Amino acid sequence: MMNVIRLSIMTIRLVMRTKVALFFTFLFPCIFLFVYGGIFGHGDPNAMAYMFGQVLTLNILGAGFFGLGLQAVMQRERGSLRRYRLAPVGSLTIVASNLLANYLIQIPVVGLLLVCAMGIFHMPFKLSFIPMIFVLLTIGIFAFAGYGLTIASVSNTMQEVQVYNNLAWFALVFLSGITIPLPALPHWIQTVATFLPATYLVTMFQAVMAQSEPVSAHLPELVTLVVSGFAGLFIAWKLFRWEKEERISTANKAWAFALLIPIFLMGLWMNVYANPSASWNKSYSRMIKQMSSVVSAANGTAGTTLEDFEGAAASQDISKTWQVPMEDVRPLAEITIIAPGANGSQHALRVSGRVPMPSQNQLPVQASDNFVIPTTVKTFSGIEFWIRSDDSREYRFTLLDENTKQGTAPEITLRPSSKWASIRIPAPTQAQGNASPPQPSHLKLFIAPLGQAGDFSVDIDEIKTY
Amino acid sequence: MSANNNASPLVSAENLHKRYEDVLALRGISFEMKKGEVFGLLGPNGAGKTTTIEILVGLRQPDEGSVRVCGLDPARESNELKERIGAALQATVLPDKMTVEEALRLFASFYKHRVPTESLLETFGLMEKRHAHFDKLSGGQKQRLALALALVNDPELVLLDEPTVGLDAMLRRDIYALIERFKSEGRTVLLTTHYIEEAERLCDHVAIIDHGRVVAIGTPRELVDRSGRGTRLEVRLAKPVPAEKLKSLDAVIDSRESDGIYVLHAQPATQAIVGLIHFLEAENNALLDLHIAQPSLEDVFVEMTGRKLSE
Numbered sequence: 001m002m003n004v005i006r007l008s009i010m011t012i013r014l015v016m017r018t019k020v021a022l023f024f025t026f027l028f029p030c031i032f033l034f035v036y037g038g039i040f041g042h043g044d045p046n047a048m049a050y051m052f053g054q055v056l057t058l059n060i061l062g063a064g065f066f067g068l069g070l071q072a073v074m075q076r077e078r079g080s081l082r083r084y085r086l087a088p089v090g091s092l093t094i095v096a097s098n099l100l101a102n103y104l105i106q107i108p109v110v111g112l113l114l115v116c117a118m119g120i121f122h123m124p125f126k127l128s129f130i131p132m133i134f135v136l137l138t139i140g141i142f143a144f145a146g147y148g149l150t151i152a153s154v155s156n157t158m159q160e161v162q163v164y165n166n167l168a169w170f171a172l173v174f175l176s177g178i179t180i181p182l183p184a185l186p187h188w189i190q191t192v193a194t195f196l197p198a199t200y201l202v203t204m205f206q207a208v209m210a211q212s213e214p215v216s217a218h219l220p221e222l223v224t225l226v227v228s229g230f231a232g233l234f235i236a237w238k239l240f241r242w243e244k245e246e247r248i249s250t251a252n253k254a255w256a257f258a259l260l261i262p263i264f265l266m267g268l269w270m271n272v273y274a275n276p277s278a279s280w281n282k283s284y285s286r287m288i289k290q291m292s293s294v295v296s297a298a299n300g301t302a303g304t305t306l307e308d309f310e311g312a313a314a315s316q317d318i319s320k321t322w323q324v325p326m327e328d329v330r331p332l333a334e335i336t337i338i339a340p341g342a343n344g345s346q347h348a349l350r351v352s353g354r355v356p357m358p359s360q361n362q363l364p365v366q367a368s369d370n371f372v373i374p375t376t377v378k379t380f381s382g383i384e385f386w387i388r389s390d391d392s393r394e395y396r397f398t399l400l401d402e403n404t405k406q407g408t409a410p411e412i413t414l415r416p417s418s419k420w421a422s423i424r425i426p427a428p429t430q431a432q433g434n435a436s437p438p439q440p441s442h443l444k445l446f447i448a449p450l451g452q453a454g455d456f457s458v459d460i461d462e463i464k465t466y
Numbered sequence: 467m468s469a470n471n472n473a474s475p476l477v478s479a480e481n482l483h484k485r486y487e488d489v490l491a492l493r494g495i496s497f498e499m500k501k502g503e504v505f506g507l508l509g510p511n512g513a514g515k516t517t518t519i520e521i522l523v524g525l526r527q528p529d530e531g532s533v534r535v536c537g538l539d540p541a542r543e544s545n546e547l548k549e550r551i552g553a554a555l556q557a558t559v560l561p562d563k564m565t566v567e568e569a570l571r572l573f574a575s576f577y578k579h580r581v582p583t584e585s586l587l588e589t590f591g592l593m594e595k596r597h598a599h600f601d602k603l604s605g606g607q608k609q610r611l612a613l614a615l616a617l618v619n620d621p622e623l624v625l626l627d628e629p630t631v632g633l634d635a636m637l638r639r640d641i642y643a644l645i646e647r648f649k650s651e652g653r654t655v656l657l658t659t660h661y662i663e664e665a666e667r668l669c670d671h672v673a674i675i676d677h678g679r680v681v682a683i684g685t686p687r688e689l690v691d692r693s694g695r696g697t698r699l700e701v702r703l704a705k706p707v708p709a710e711k712l713k714s715l716d717a718v719i720d721s722r723e724s725d726g727i728y729v730l731h732a733q734p735a736t737q738a739i740v741g742l743i744h745f746l747e748a749e750n751n752a753l754l755d756l757h758i759a760q761p762s763l764e765d766v767f768v769e770m771t772g773r774k775l776s777e
Contacts, residue, residue: 086555
């Protein structure tokens with residue numbers, strides 16, 4: 001272990017003495033940050049929060065393929081590994097020290113990027129993000145180091161590793177949402193993206209930074225990166241070669257495909273059982289709307305087509321918590337603004353409270369509030385919004401026409417997951433015989449947690465008509 | 467380290483065979499070396515010297531045959547063996563920006579037993595270059611650093627693969643002095659070379675290798691005496707004559723011409739010299755230069771293989 005640490009320290013020292021390495025390690029990621037934040041994101045803080053994950057993933061990919069992987073082949077081609085081979089130093093020590101050095105170098109780079117993003121682009125950032133970013137960084141660096149070293153271990157020459165690295169790099173950079181956001185890509189590319197590990201990393205960064213989702217909501221993706229990273233490092237260790245004269249056989253090259261197995265299984269699972277595009281669309285549309293509100297406000301035009309909750313919900317006061325008027329006999333639930341958007345135009349709402357112990361004559365907890373349909377919306381079928389909850393309980397949603405108190409309100413019951421998902425609540429239908437009923441101008445949304453006694457909390461965001 | 471000439475072999479290689487695809491690099495190399503001696507593997511490029519030394523340090527495994535170094539099997543007890551030996555293979559390469567001192571400290575840190583870095587810098591004349599990056603060192607300095615790295619663990623056995631290749635004569639003599647110092651310290655040294663001077667000057671025992679086989683083995687003196695090629699006469703004449711005519715002179719065993727110099731092997735030498743002078747008088751030719759020397763390992767190599775070492 002001491003040999004690993006000594007070699008890692010030496011590697012870091014050597015990087016610090018090489019101007020080209022310094023440029024690509026520290027300056028290059030900053031250039032990307034300014035391109036993404038300044039040009040693609042128009043300098044918008046929320047856009048920066050969305051794109052920060054793209055910049056980090058790009059950096060992790062570069063370090064894995066062109067830092068670590070290329071360096072490994074270069075050392076072998078130059079013959080500098082030969083001298084280590086004469087000492088009591090094993091191949092595992094060399095692989096592990098390169099991995100550790102790569103990791104230790106990336107930490108200050110991410111710190112630098114964070115400082116630039118917050119200081120220059122005013123990217124919103126919570127302290128609670130730090131452990132989650134740390135987990136994603138660690139797993140991401142580890143996994144892509146495994147992929148980079150695997151490619152290096154199956155390449156015989158510098159030319160060969162550059163071909164393989166560029167193929168992998170371009171596929172990952174352009175098809176996994178690092179350069180072009182996934183929701184902006186055709187559906188078939190989105191399907192391909194579910195089989196790319198960079199997709200998991202970039203979308204997890206976006207979920208954490210732009211939507212405040214916990215990383216635990218993406219456990220399958222995390223496990224896939226860890227397993228495939230381990231597979232990559234194991235293959236790199238087993239196929240490690242000290243000398244450039246040692247050529248790898250075609251049969252051994254096939255081992256590289258082993259690390260694709262967990263990624264392939266993950267892709268299949270995502271396509272069959274999960275709906276990743278919902279989460280991708282949410283964070284992307286949220287970022288676009290926030291950007292457009294900034295742009296339109298600057299142009300002096302109307303800001304948004306979304307309607308806010310009435311009264312206090314329109315407030316920009318982040319700390320304000322209010323109790324919604326409830327039916328007299330029902331326990332109160334609270335609605336809190338948990339993330340006001342740019343210009344206060346959008347809100348993530350948290351509805352929380354406690355379901356009491358069941359007893360006779362005890363009505364269920366229910367929260368409700370009114371909201372106004374903008375006059376610009378002539379027809380609509382109901383309202384839709386994004387929802388997530390860490391509870392494993394069901395919630396029932398109902399809409400009523402607040403003005404007429406008429407109509408049949410279909411009840412929607414669902415169990416939200418910890419990932420954001422879209423839900424639609426149909427508007428109340430009018431009594432039969434009314435041929436052309438007017439669209440309601442005021443709706444009342446009822447939210448009722450179901451199930452056993454205990455605390456509940458559900459987050460709702462971007463309420464709009466459909 | 468004190469001199470200790472133990473009778474048991476420190477290195478023994480028996481019937482080593484090694485093939486690289488369609489090239490048979492070793493075809494049954496066998497030799498033994500004792501503790502405290504300097505042993506040379508002498509042969510032209512491609513003879514199998516480097517493959518042999520790489521098998522001894524455990525970098526390669528023979529296809530056939532057995533090898534023991536310091537009583538250990540290099541293939542199976544590699545880490546124990548590396549603690550006890552030091553090696554400098556051809557063209558040691560380190561990262562460009564690593565300094566001399568860092569390299570010595572780093573490599574020393576891998577071993578249980580270490581020689582102080584200051585002492586190595588002093589011994590190998592690298593004190594002034596201790597902070598210099600590897601890419602700023604001259605060829606001689608790089609080679610001295612390679613030798614110093616081979617000694618960071620105070621090894622029982624030092625293996626040097628062509629330690630002076632690519633160096634000019636002056637730098638080569640510097641390296642010879644360092645190897646002689648190893649010898650005086652009682653270290654056991656195995657070196658490969660294709661320089662006759664190096665083998666004759668430094669080695670207690672020499673194994674001449676050609677085409678993956680040991681063609682002769684012994685002390686340099688024994689090899690020369692065993693050759694039976696007599697005294698070596700190098701002659702320069704005023705007018706050229708066919709080498710065959712010189713070979714027909716009394717007491718001349720062999721004659722060849724190279725770059726206007728005639729090399730004769732004669733026994734006894736005086737009889738050959740008298741015959742040569744009579745021949746030149748009869749041919750109306752003149753003797754411009756005459757060197758008399760004992761036969762060299764080069765002569766032994768030519769006798770054994772029919773080729774010169776440099777061919």
